[in-house]
Amino acid sequence: MDEVLGLTLAELTERLAARALSASEVMAxxxxxxxxxxxxxxxxxxxxxxxxxxxxxxxxDAGPWRGPLHGVPMAVKDLVAVKGIRSTWGSPMFADYVPAxxxxxxxxxxxAGAILIGKTNVPEFGLGSHSYNPIFGVTRNPYDLSRAxxxxxxxxxxxxxxxxxxxxxxxxxxGSLRNPxxxxxxxxxxxxxxxxxxxxxxxxFLHPLSTLGPMARNPRDLAALLEVLAGPEPGQPGGxxxxxxxxxxxxAGKRIGWLGDWGGAWxxxxxxxxxxxxxxxxxxxLGCTVVDLAPPFPSDKLWDSWxxxxxxxxxxxxxxxxxxxxxxxMMKPAMVWEIERGxxxxxxxxxxxxxxxxxxxxxxxxxxxxxxxxxxxxxxVWPFPADWDWPKDIEGTAMDTYHRWMECVVPVSLIGLPxxxxxxxxxxxxLPMGVQLAGPRGSDGALLQLAAAYHxxxxxxxxxxxxx
Numbered sequence: 298m299d300e301v302l303g304l305t306l307a308e309l310t311e312r313l314a315a316r317a318l319s320a321s322e323v324m325a326x327x328x329x330x331x332x333x334x335x336x337x338x339x340x341x342x343x344x345x346x347x348x349x350x351x352x353x354x355x356x357x358d359a360g361p362w363r364g365p366l367h368g369v370p371m372a373v374k375d376l377v378a379v380k381g382i383r384s385t386w387g388s389p390m391f392a393d394y395v396p397a398x399x400x401x402x403x404x405x406x407x408x409a410g411a412i413l414i415g416k417t418n419v420p421e422f423g424l425g426s427h428s429y430n431p432i433f434g435v436t437r438n439p440y441d442l443s444r445a446x447x448x449x450x451x452x453x454x455x456x457x458x459x460x461x462x463x464x465x466x467x468x469x470x471x472g473s474l475r476n477p478x479x480x481x482x483x484x485x486x487x488x489x490x491x492x493x494x495x496x497x498x499x500x501x502f503l504h505p506l507s508t509l510g511p512m513a514r515n516p517r518d519l520a521a522l523l524e525v526l527a528g529p530e531p532g533q534p535g536g537x538x539x540x541x542x543x544x545x546x547x548x549a550g551k552r553i554g555w556l557g558d559w560g561g562a563w564x565x566x567x568x569x570x571x572x573x574x575x576x577x578x579x580x581x582x583l584g585c586t587v588v589d590l591a592p593p594f595p596s597d598k599l600w601d602s603w604x605x606x607x608x609x610x611x612x613x614x615x616x617x618x619x620x621x622x623x624x625x626x627m628m629k630p631a632m633v634w635e636i637e638r639g640x641x642x643x644x645x646x647x648x649x650x651x652x653x654x655x656x657x658x659x660x661x662x663x664x665x666x667x668x669x670x671x672x673x674x675x676x677x678v679w680p681f682p683a684d685w686d687w688p689k690d691i692e693g694t695a696m697d698t699y700h701r702w703m704e705c706v707v708p709v710s711l712i713g714l715p716x717x718x719x720x721x722x723x724x725x726x727x728l729p730m731g732v733q734l735a736g737p738r739g740s741d742g743a744l745l746q747l748a749a750a751y752h753x754x755x756x757x758x759x760x761x762x763x764x765x
Contacts, residue, residue, distance in 0.1 A: 435683050453467050457513065488741055524541045552587075559592045
């Protein structure tokens with residue numbers, strides 16, 4: 298990979314600030330890399346015109362310092378509206394939509410000095426942890442092009458693994474910052490819910506299940522992007538400042554709880570648990586204690602609460618489109634299923650689901666009284682064939698929904714915990730897997746510090762895709 302593309306974000310911005318490297322040189326390196334490999338992985342879509350991007354980079358070089366992302370090319374997840382760039386949400390309903398204004402996230406990236414070059418591919422409306430849609434097709438795993446890259450931030454994860462950028466934005470309702478990070482040998486951080494503001498559209502209070510967040514090839518760059526994305530936003534209840542800091546310091550004495558497959562409740566493909574538990578041994582070498590934890594809450598209650606609240610949220614956002622037969626015809630089956638299920642829920646079912654969520658929050662608080670963080674795999678299966686829509690069974694156990702194979706992300710998502718997905722290494726077939734490290738609300742900095750120490754000891758993302 299090009300020397301420029303192999304820099305960390307901190308190294309890149311330091312050279313840009315010193316004028317030892319120009320934004321034009323950086324842009325040329327990124328566009329050359331995209332031209333060389335994106336045709337194979339299909340991670341970046343709606344790429345802007347080459348000459349227009351080079352002209353914008355030249356303008357950056359001719360002007361003053363713009364901020365912490367000065368001159369850094371970034372492709373934005375295609376679930377975010379970006380002014381002047383085709384933004385589709387992976388849906389035929391928005392196949393030709395070009396927004397006239399930026400959503401909050403895109404505006405913050407621009408204000409920090411980033412040059413927005415295009416979009417990263419997603420599943421339709423972000424549903425399902427496999428990034429394929431009828432507009433752009435499927436994003437493939439850089440480590441095995443026959444396999445999936447995860448989702449919904451699959452395009453972002455694959456682009457980072459291929460060196461088509463230094464950092465990327467993502468969003469996470471049900472593991473969308475964590476599964477693709479694990480499957481692409483990079484890092485993703487789901488922030489504490491409320492740290493990063495949303496798009497500010499529609500209801501602001503009823504559905505706090507999803508959050509925006511950063512992805513990167515190392516935790517320090519992850520934290521730097523989180524600092525840009527976080528912070529209060531006028532007209533929104535969410536958003537709080539985050540200061541990245543240096544993430545240095547001794548982590549000896551920290552206690553990490555291993556939850557594995559939740560006491561056998563989650564079917565998991567062979568090799569995943571062993572690989573993730575081996576990854577945690579790095580912390581033992583760094584002076585931490587890793588302890589096996591019994592399941593702190595019934596898994597069936599978590600799943601029932603999650604699927605109720607998720608369907609309710611999806612229906613709340615998309616029922617109007619579903620009511621139009623022409624638009625409904627364009628929706629994939631998983632979305633129709635979620636909407637119709639959500640519309641059929643009673644007030645009592647929703648209340649009970651929220652009560653279970655509250656019980657789990659209290660149980661999690663008791664759990665964190667004895668450990669600083671808990672660990673689980675980022676997925677229950679290895680990257681599966683790219684031509685599948687979703688895995689129908691795991692080790693002989695049938696999956697009863699399109700997302701049951703991602704049950705391991707639910708404990709974090711249900712109560713808005715911060716969680717850092719880290720590379721755990723590679724299985725016997727050469728496929729990547731990740732381990733997620735979660736903590737109590739507000740522990741984002743502590744988790745990123747743990748991740749930084751782990752990265753310094755392992756440096757897994759430096760194992761590049763062999764064929765790319």
